[in-house]
Each structure stands twice: as structure tokens, then as C-alpha cells.
Amino acid sequence: MTASATATAAPVLRVKDLVKEYGEGDAKVHALRGVSLDVERGDYVAIMGASGSGKSTLMNILGCLDVPTSGTYQIDGADVGRLAEHQLAILRNRRVGFVFQSFNLIPRMSALANVELPLVYGGVGPAERRSRALAALEQVGLTDRVRHEPNQLSGGQQQRVAVARA
Incomplete structure (x- = not known):
């Protein structure tokens, strides 16, 4: 891709x-x-x-969990404020990932099952x-821990499962 093509590409997230x-x-x-x-696309951003x-x-709005009083924002060119609730649910499922401070892993499910869960809701078939x-x-370096439940993982490992799930 040329520099001029990159310069004209729309940002993955635009907030105005x-x-x-x-x-x-x-x-x-x-x-x-x-x-x-x-x-x-490819940027790393810290909100501090x-x-x-x-x-x-801001994060709740960007994650499509809340709506702004005014202003606009787009995710991959889609004007989020104009989307119906079912379209927002699809957008959240396919384009937005969350890693919560407390990880929110399901205690009685393996690391693998925790990572698979959003894919279940996204309608992805079992094999894929x-x-x-x-x-x-x-x-995230956890192939040896796929069958472990969250209480069998260290805090850092739990965080990596949450990142893999996101």
C-alpha cells in the first residue's frame, strides 16, 4: 500500500x-x-x-454500552448513533472486545470454554x-492451560485468558 493510499484510509475509530x-x-x-x-488501524491507545x-x-460509549448526549462516532465507517439495537449487538460482538479490570471469567468453565463463549453468541460453529x-x-502462551478453570490459573494467566477472549 502506498503512503497516499494509507493517508486516505478512514480511521477504524473516529470520534467527533x-x-x-x-x-x-x-x-x-x-x-x-x-x-x-x-x-x-494498528494503533495502540491509552486513555489516562x-x-x-x-x-x-468514554469507554462505555466507545464499546456501544452507552450513548453520548451529543457528538458522533464511527467504528469502521459505521455511524454508531444511527444503528438499531440489533445492529449494535452485532457490532459489539464482531468488532469490539473488552478486557475488564476483574477479567469476568466464568469460574466453572475452562480457559478454552471462556474464550469460546463470545464465539457461541456470535453464531460460530463448534469446529471453527x-x-x-x-x-x-x-x-497468549496458554496452550498448556486450556483445560484449567480460572481458580487454577494465576492472575496473569487469567488476564491472558481475558485478552484471548476479547
């Missing part, structure tokens, strides 16, 4: 003038005030700030699901 307010009148909280950013600065609010989950666990 995002505002989120909670409450009304004197109790109104301005969680986000006009956030704009572009994230190109003081407690209460809007990091979780197993293959993709095993490949993801291999990428």
Missing part, C-alpha cells in the same frame, strides 16, 4: 465532539466535554486521567470456534 452529561440543572455532571479523536475525568464514560479459541490461547 463527544459530549456526555448526567442529571439536570444544578445537579448536571459533564462527564465528557467535546472529545474528538481518530484511531488508525484522574479519577472522575470521564475515562469509563474451537480452532479460533485454541489459536487465541496459543497467541
Whole structure:
């Protein structure tokens, strides 16, 4: 791909003038005030700030779990604000991955089953699901732990299972 082709490619994530307010009148909280950013495919981005600065609010909106008061955002060119609820569910399932601070692994399921779970909801067949989950666990160095349940894994291993699942 040439430099000019790269320069014209749309960002994977485009946020423009995002505002989120909670409450009304004197109790109104301005969680986000006009956030704009572009994230190109392959970029790594860290959202940092003081407690209460809007990091979780921004991530909930970007993850299609909440809606902004105003502003727009696109994921791979799709205007998220114009999508119906079922379209948002598909977008979340196929294009957005979450690694929660507490990992949210299901305790009685193996590492492999935890990684397969979103693929089940995505309608991926059993053979492909197993293959993709095993490949993801291999990428995070856990091929020797696929049958272990979360309580049999270290904290770092649990985090890697969560990354493979995402």
C-alpha cells in the first residue's frame, strides 16, 4: 500500500465532539466535554486521567454500552448513533472486545470454554470456534492451560485468558 493510499484510509475509530452529561440543572455532571479523536488501524491507545475525568464514560460509549448526549462516532465507517439495537449487538460482538479490570471469567468453565463463549453468541460453529479459541490461547502462551478453570490459573494467566477472549 502506498503512503497516499494509507493517508486516505478512514480511521477504524473516529470520534467527533463527544459530549456526555448526567442529571439536570444544578445537579448536571459533564462527564465528557467535546472529545474528538481518530484511531488508525494498528494503533495502540491509552486513555489516562484522574479519577472522575470521564475515562469509563468514554469507554462505555466507545464499546456501544452507552450513548453520548451529543457528538458522533464511527467504528469502521459505521455511524454508531444511527444503528438499531440489533445492529449494535452485532457490532459489539464482531468488532469490539473488552478486557475488564476483574477479567469476568466464568469460574466453572475452562480457559478454552471462556474464550469460546463470545464465539457461541456470535453464531460460530463448534469446529471453527474451537480452532479460533485454541489459536487465541496459543497467541497468549496458554496452550498448556486450556483445560484449567480460572481458580487454577494465576492472575496473569487469567488476564491472558481475558485478552484471548476479547
